[in-house]
Amino acid sequence: MTEEDAEQICAWTYEPPYHLYGFLPWNQTKALGIEMGDPDIRRDQYVSVTNTAGELAGFAQLFPLVGVTRLGLGMRPDMLGQGQGASFVQVIADEALRRHPEDEIDLEVLTWNERAIRAYKKAGFRITDTYERPTPTGHGQFYCMVFDPLAEEAER
Numbered sequence: 001m002t003e004e005d006a007e008q009i010c011a012w013t014y015e016p017p018y019h020l021y022g023f024l025p026w027n028q029t030k031a032l033g034i035e036m037g038d039p040d041i042r043r044d045q046y047v048s049v050t051n052t053a054g055e056l057a058g059f060a061q062l063f064p065l066v067g068v069t070r071l072g073l074g075m076r077p078d079m080l081g082q083g084q085g086a087s088f089v090q091v092i093a094d095e096a097l098r099r100h101p102e103d104e105i106d107l108e109v110l111t112w113n114e115r116a117i118r119a120y121k122k123a124g125f126r127i128t129d130t131y132e133r134p135t136p137t138g139h140g141q142f143y144c145m146v147f148d149p150l151a152e153e154a155e156r
Contacts, residue, residue: 085119
């Protein structure tokens, strides 16, 4: 991911209730050296996702855990709700598997985010756990979903 892509992503705004997925403004993210504002983390963990026209369509964070690559991802706000989520997520999961074939690939999603959950299931993820943890707006209930391209739920 380039610094220019990171700056553009930090400017994205999402409609409620999805607004909690946004980032701090780029100048703050960079000054604090957090997330994609840290050049080393941006280089090692973040990737830009482009569409067929070469435009920035989204991003992914491939966060390393022991034996697991945890995905964080976001799609450009004007592209949401157009039926592209499953293919977007599948491309990211396939890239994570290519980079870390020995790892389990998983992600976390708030249980109320039914739109994302449908896309993740279509892309080959299945729910394996439910738990609570803090969010920017208080505690939230999450599903952990694991990439299993052979899962019965996958509708590819």
